[in-house]
Amino acid sequence: MIERYLIHYFLAVMDQGNFSRAAQQCRISQPTLSVGIAKLESLVGHMLFQRTNRRVELTTHGATFALHARRIEAEFAKATLAMAVDQKRTLIRLGLVSTLPALWIESATREASIAEGEKLEIVEGRMSELAPRLERGRLDVVIGIVNGDVDDERLLFEEPYSLALSDNHPLATRSSVDPQEIADADMIVRRSCEALSDVSRFFTQRGVRPSFSARTFNDDRAVVFVRAGLGMTVMPRCFRQPGIAMPELSGFHMRRKIGMLIDPVTAGRVKDSQSLKFFAETLRSAATTG
Amino acid sequence: MIERYLIHYFLAVMDQGNFSRAAQQCRISQPTLSVGIAKLESLVGHMLFQRTNRRVELTTHGATFALHARRIEAEFAKATLAMAVDQKRTLIRLGLVSTLPALWIESATREASIAEGEKLEIVEGRMSELAPRLERGRLDVVIGIVNGDVDDERLLFEEPYSLALSDNHPLATRSSVDPQEIADADMIVRRSCEALSDVSRFFTQRGVRPSFSARTFNDDRAVVFVRAGLGMTVMPRCFRQPGIAMPELSGFHMRRKIGMLIDPVTAGRVKDSQSLKFFAETLRSAATTG
DNA sequence: GCATTTGATAGATGTCATCTATGATAGAGC
DNA sequence: GCTCTATCATAGATGACATCTATCAAATGC
Numbered sequence: 213m214i215e216r217y218l219i220h221y222f223l224a225v226m227d228q229g230n231f232s233r234a235a236q237q238c239r240i241s242q243p244t245l246s247v248g249i250a251k252l253e254s255l256v257g258h259m260l261f262q263r264t265n266r267r268v269e270l271t272t273h274g275a276t277f278a279l280h281a282r283r284i285e286a287e288f289a290k291a292t293l294a295m296a297v298d299q300k301r302t303l304i305r306l307g308l309v310s311t312l313p314a315l316w317i318e319s320a321t322r323e324a325s326i327a328e329g330e331k332l333e334i335v336e337g338r339m340s341e342l343a344p345r346l347e348r349g350r351l352d353v354v355i356g357i358v359n360g361d362v363d364d365e366r367l368l369f370e371e372p373y374s375l376a377l378s379d380n381h382p383l384a385t386r387s388s389v390d391p392q393e394i395a396d397a398d399m400i401v402r403r404s405c406e407a408l409s410d411v412s413r414f415f416t417q418r419g420v421r422p423s424f425s426a427r428t429f430n431d432d433r434a435v436v437f438v439r440a441g442l443g444m445t446v447m448p449r450c451f452r453q454p455g456i457a458m459p460e461l462s463g464f465h466m467r468r469k470i471g472m473l474i475d476p477v478t479a480g481r482v483k484d485s486q487s488l489k490f491f492a493e494t495l496r497s498a499a500t501t502g
Numbered sequence: 503m504i505e506r507y508l509i510h511y512f513l514a515v516m517d518q519g520n521f522s523r524a525a526q527q528c529r530i531s532q533p534t535l536s537v538g539i540a541k542l543e544s545l546v547g548h549m550l551f552q553r554t555n556r557r558v559e560l561t562t563h564g565a566t567f568a569l570h571a572r573r574i575e576a577e578f579a580k581a582t583l584a585m586a587v588d589q590k591r592t593l594i595r596l597g598l599v600s601t602l603p604a605l606w607i608e609s610a611t612r613e614a615s616i617a618e619g620e621k622l623e624i625v626e627g628r629m630s631e632l633a634p635r636l637e638r639g640r641l642d643v644v645i646g647i648v649n650g651d652v653d654d655e656r657l658l659f660e661e662p663y664s665l666a667l668s669d670n671h672p673l674a675t676r677s678s679v680d681p682q683e684i685a686d687a688d689m690i691v692r693r694s695c696e697a698l699s700d701v702s703r704f705f706t707q708r709g710v711r712p713s714f715s716a717r718t719f720n721d722d723r724a725v726v727f728v729r730a731g732l733g734m735t736v737m738p739r740c741f742r743q744p745g746i747a748m749p750e751l752s753g754f755h756m757r758r759k760i761g762m763l764i765d766p767v768t769a770g771r772v773k774d775s776q777s778l779k780f781f782a783e784t785l786r787s788a789a790t791t792g
Numbered sequence: 793g794c795a796t797t798t799g800a801t802a803g804a805t806g807t808c809a810t811c812t813a814t815g816a817t818a819g820a821g822c
Numbered sequence: 823g824c825t826c827t828a829t830c831a832t833a834g835a836t837g838a839c840a841t842c843t844a845t846c847a848a849a850t851g852c
Contacts, residue, residue: 213506213507213510214506214578214581214582215505215506215507216503216504216505216506217503217505217840220503230798230799231798231799231800232797232798232799240840240841240842241841241842241843242798242799242800243799243800243801243802243841243842243843243844244840244841244842245799246799246800246801247800247801247840247841248840248841250800251840256581256582256585257585257586257589258585258588263798263799263800264798264849266797266798266849266850267798268798268799273585273588276584276585277581277584277585280577280580280581280584281581283577283580283581284574284577284578284581287570287573287574287577288504288574290570290573291504291546291567291570291571291573291574292504292546294566294567294570295546295547295548295563295566295567296547298548299547507809520829520830521829521830521831522828522829522830530809530810530811531810531811531812532829532830532831533810533811533812533813533830533831533832533833534809534810534811535830536830536831536832537809537810537831537832538809538810540831541809553829553830553831554818554829555817555818555819555828555829555830556818556819556828556829557829558829558830793852794851794852795850795851795852796849796850796851796852797848797849797850797851798847798848798849798850799846799847799848800845800846800847800848801844801845801846801847802843802844802845802846803842803843803844803845804841804842804843804844805840805841805842805843806839806840806841806842807838807839807840807841808837808838808839808840809836809837809838809839810835810836810837810838811834811835811836811837812833812834812835812836813832813833813834813835814831814832814833814834815830815831815832815833816829816830816831816832817828817829817830817831818827818828818829819826819827819828819829820825820826820827820828821824821825821826821827822823822824822825822826
């Protein structure tokens with residue numbers, strides 16, 4: 213049976229005149245589209261496209277099928293439109309980089325839930341997982357690390373990485389600490405940290421080889437370790453909280469920007485979302501007041 | 503995205519007014535249809551059916567959607583029809599019970615391949631595997647064991663089960679052998695035999711407990727063993743061939759009918775198939791001339 | 793000749809439609 | 823009441839297949 217997704221593939225190739233671009237339009241890989249068209253051709257029993265190396269054009273059978281394909285797609289569109297009235301809730305699928313403090317996420321989530329008739333679906337993960345999901349339309353928006361220039365609306369905050377240590381540590385009152393001063397200290401490794409490799413390079417380039425007292429993927433757990441005096445670590449400023457001192461690590465100037473990455477396809481829906489707005493604003497204000 | 507199969511499910515429920523019957527119409531299980539309708543409802547954002555215990559009826563949203571669903575399905579049908587012209591080859595998916603002799607299958611396949619513009623796709627297996635495949639439309643026709651009354655057109659041949667032994671065995675010249683006479687003989691077990699349990703019951707009820715010299719799923723291999731004098735076995739008469747004697751096993755009157763089981767949905771297409779006709783006739787004549 | 797762009801192929805992976813088995817509910821018959 | 827039957831829903835396992843990440847092969851442009 214000819215499924216709708218094959219109709220989609222077919223129309224995309226017609227639109228773009230090219231398999232690779234059609235695949236992009238459908239947000240699938242080129243080989244997937246290739247076998248999809250092959251399957252469609254086997255289902256209808258005819259070649260639909262004449263592939264020359266420079267361009268793709270319809271066969272006569274393809275032209276016939278094109279008429280029907282357009283009508284089918286139009287009928288689906290009409291049906292969807294007809295059912296779109298009285299829609300109760302809009303779903304926003306939000307990707308969230310895992311290197312944000314639990315407390316902030318907690319209050320942001322609570323604020324977001326105020327919005328009526330909307331539903332937030334949150335996926336946590338590293339940027340390297342979230343970015344392709346956004347790319348393929350599995351997420352509507354990602355709140356995480358953004359690089360390069362970002363307009364103010366989408367940038368939530370920018371922050372440095374600092375040293376984090378228990379506030380009864382001798383160095384806790386200092387505003388800045390030299391790497392050599394902590395050569396003998398125990399360090400805690402935040403394994404999900406996006407700056408992990410930069411931090412370790414920073415220390416090794418200065419001849420400092422700290423010993424490690426803990427390794428964790430959970431940043432809030434790392435904070436607990438620090439507060440308990442198990443060791444110190446380097447983490448984004450946003451993790452500052454009672455019991456933790458965060459002096460500058462002199463010479464380490466890396467910063468990160470936290471912002472929103474929005475899927476262009478669903479951008480309209482996302483822009484209107486009250487819950488996302490509440491969520492973002494809570495993070496933004498936490499960063500400025502903290 | 504609403505896929506076509508969901509439209510199908512929806513229309514089937516409308517047609518039948520009942521999930522279970524709709525599932526039968528779609529040749530899927532009832533739970534599959536249940537979650538399918540649930541998925542469709544979540545996609546369109548509305549309940550489509552009002553389920554009471556005794557009957558299923560459309561909601562107002564469902565009624566609206568029904569109009570569109572019919573149109574969509576109609577467009578697909580038109581498209582399929584438009585592409586059906588100039589169809590080159592028709593595919594017949596043939597299930598073949600594995601307890602038929604390789605030689606017969608070989609010549610039948612060769613004869614079938616004469617038919618132009620048709621393609622035969624053969625799946626071998628036990629009846630217990632083939633029957634559900636036919637049931638679910640994965641096969642167009644099954645050639646295998648048929649029970650009960652079958653019209654002459656679909657019945658290919660009927661045959662008894664006989665003892666099979668090497669033709670230089672002392673008993674080879676006999677027309678009939680008593681079970682007690684072979685109490686000491688080595689037997690070969692044809693593990694895929696549909697009569698296996700009947701055969702072993704037949705022997706045990708007569709107090710005969712033969713020893714086994716071979717066990718195989720491959721009937722032609724069993725023939726090779728028999729011819730080599732490794733032992734004897736009970737098999738359908740159609741396996742008779744040079745080097746093998748097949749005296750009757752007195753008291754064992756079981757017979758089997760080999761015939762065609764045809765999927766009612768694709769019956770029209772199957773009836774017209776030349777290759778299937780050649781295939782069937784070759785088997786039928788092999789049975790009468792052999 | 794070399795880099796680029798095209799679509800096709802192969803093998804691995806993940807998603808999800810499908811299955812079987814079971815539960816929950818309601819009416820029918822006694 | 824009680825069972826029996828018919829209904830649709832749920833849970834977990836399975837399998838099919840759409841999709842991915844490699845690649846390759848062929849043609850074009852420089």
